[in-house]
Amino acid sequence: MPTLFVANNRTEHMVGDLAVLTDEQRRLAGYTAQRMLSYVGEGDVLVVPHPPNDSFARYLTELMDVDLGKIRMMAPPPGRFGVDVLSADRFEDFRFDRALAAAIQETGATRLFPIIFDAVMVRLARRHGLAADTPGFGFVGQGGSDLLNSKSVFRALAGGTGCPIPEGRVTANAAATEEWLWELLSSGRCAIVKQDQHVGGYGNEILSPYDGVTPIGAAEVITVPDREALHDLVCRRWPWYSGDGRRRVVVEHYVPDCTPVYVEMSITDDDVELFGHGEMLTKPIFNGLVIPAQSAAHPGWPGYLEAAEKLCQAIRGMGYRGLISIDGIVTPAGEVLLNEVNGRVGGSTHVTRIAQHLVGPAFLRERVVMQRHFWPVPSFDQALAALRASGLAFDRETRTGVVITSDDVTGGTVEYCLIAENVEHATELEDRIGKLSVS
Template identity: 40%
Template sequence: MATLIIGNSRTAEMVGDLAALTPAQLRSGGCVAQRMLWFARDGDLLVLPFAPAPEYLTYVTGLTGTDPASLTIVVPPPGSLGADILTPDRLADPGFRDQLRRALGSRPPDEILAIYKDLSVAGLARALAAEAALPGYPFSAQAGDALVNSKAGFRALAAGAGVPIAPGTVVTRPEQALEAVTDLFDQGHSVMVKLEFNGGGFGNEILSRTAGVAPAGAPRVVVLPDRPAVLTYLEQRWEWLTAGRADKLVVERFFPGSTTVYAEYLIGDRGARLIGLGELLMEPVAIGAVLPAQTIDARTRATLLDGAQRLTDSLRVLGYRGVVSADAIHTPDGQVLFTETNCRLTGSTHVHLVLDGRVVDADHREKRVFLERGGWAVPSFPAAVERLAAAGLGYDPISRTGVVITSDDGDGTVDCCAIADALATAEEMHHKLGGLFAGER
């Protein structure tokens, strides 16, 4: 039973204009793709933008109990943006496809697991005669995944399903945006503008009439004291806000002091299964997550799950199959307002399905808190593993607690997930990491 695993992180519908990514961002995207090793089981095939470092491969498979020698890793030739991410032209390369057919042998894969099921992945499934192996192939082959990852499309889907969203609208022209922004300003609110396609908060900006608003969920706050200032901003930023006038723009009320929570599901033909519920850490954009969510009470949790279930039901009826994260904000006055759906493998899926499922077994998973943060500067991946072990912080398979390095980010930093029996203990582990890697930051 072989699974074909495709590490196509940083697609156009995940991060917007690929040509605008810096070399460092491209390399980071390729390193994120290496996290697909967490999902591998004996005999699987992986398509990755570049070969994983042997130390990282050994570390991950050692924790998941996978035989690394049983895995087949195929790397396509470089494409239009080089060799750091799996661009569509790399997945369409005839030589690569022939190599993949030889690796698969006489039969197609039993399943195809991709980070994002865009047209290039659907085309690859078709070329391998493996349409049945790609969940939701008919939907994905018609560019359906772009539809359900659009932040503009989300607002229509949520409104139609009766799911609460932030006050606002979707616009296609600068004059519409001007009226939408000034209307919210006139009501005394700050505004969040969102690119239709982007992630992690990097496609968002906060607009305010006055200074003093702290950014959260966006890199910066732009102060626009009056209507002429809003008009000037839109004239200057319209190309960026709409990806060269190709996309729609979301304009909605910004709620200062809110926390970002999410419910992640796996949608199949017969329904949707909840696989995790967590809270994103924002500084001011996403830098990590804690799960299960620790700051919401039972009533808020029930409200979150009710809205998320409505969204997953709608997505299933449309034909989407796979992982979906329904994101929401929990406002200071207790509202749960949904903000987007991410219909793809997310930055936390490996925690939900692998760390909290395979690494931590079923007898312990309900008793553990997972706190993951990125940006830990280390001298090297092997040195980081050695330091964790020497400090007694490395993951212990007996107690099912400790720190797991989930990703080597390729820029001298790693992501670390602390697994503990309580949030305070997980936070203390991260505090110790600060001392362990302090000289490297």
């Protein structure tokens, strides 16, 4: 079925206000939107923030056994925030909308598949007659996506279904936030404050009553020695925590030295099925993945999967259809806790799709996949040539090697995933990449 794919990698719906993103964060969103090239098939339409390098696009689609010439790739004119994010104003351009309508008609596309369903995508689906064949549109068409990308709503859903979650509260004002934070900090525990809607750890802040805590899932740890310091901090940071008072705030007990994990599920009319799982590499915020999760051997892992499926069955009953990621943590004490849900295409989805295609449906049992960002290289072409010359590029016969998954033309980096036989082999490949001379 021909599909309209939209690589809306960062939207107001995901991060609140696109204006608060730095130029670097918007640039990251723009080039990692290229990951969606691994989703499309021949006859599909793909809307991207800006067209990728042609040689990279041909490389990735050839790996996925798709003819790039049979994909209709389009980018709207620059908007308020330039070309790196698909902001709402870019879809309001009349000429682009007319060209998009023609592409939909010529390809026969009947459904919409964005990274995230926000109000802009809902309007787009209705305007171009894609609502009827888009799975779960009855839910997302009424703003349901707001629920499944909200950290406060997650706590309500998880609590209501009996899922194990970190101790915490959802707060609506600065006084309640300060009160709960002090309850944690005064008892010698750390806390994490989470913006209700943000991604990649950029909307989180960790507070500690003592020094020496390593941040995982946030950029830094702020030491708070007493109640007066906490009061000053909350007063100063409340507008950032709450989006100038427009959103609720999540405050949780932060357990140091946890292992971040995730499980991705596919929710259909028929059932909930496991799509993939892994561990998130943080330095200190999200910096890559290891798939499958090495914590799958942990005694608490089956309970984590059971809780995730239970949560997804409830979400399925609400009417959501599509991929959904449930994040969690493995604590030093051995607990496996759920701590977030994202009803959208996740940062791991493209890696799983690539591995499924190149290795096979049993790749979770047969291979270890590691994804990394920010490999500094002069250009994609030079990086690929170096990988091929060194024997590191993906080999279809051995079903191992490195796949470049996005190309940051202006920043001089690429994102890659490496497919290995086991953890030791993955470590060896990453070490060889680090020593590779690219010129």
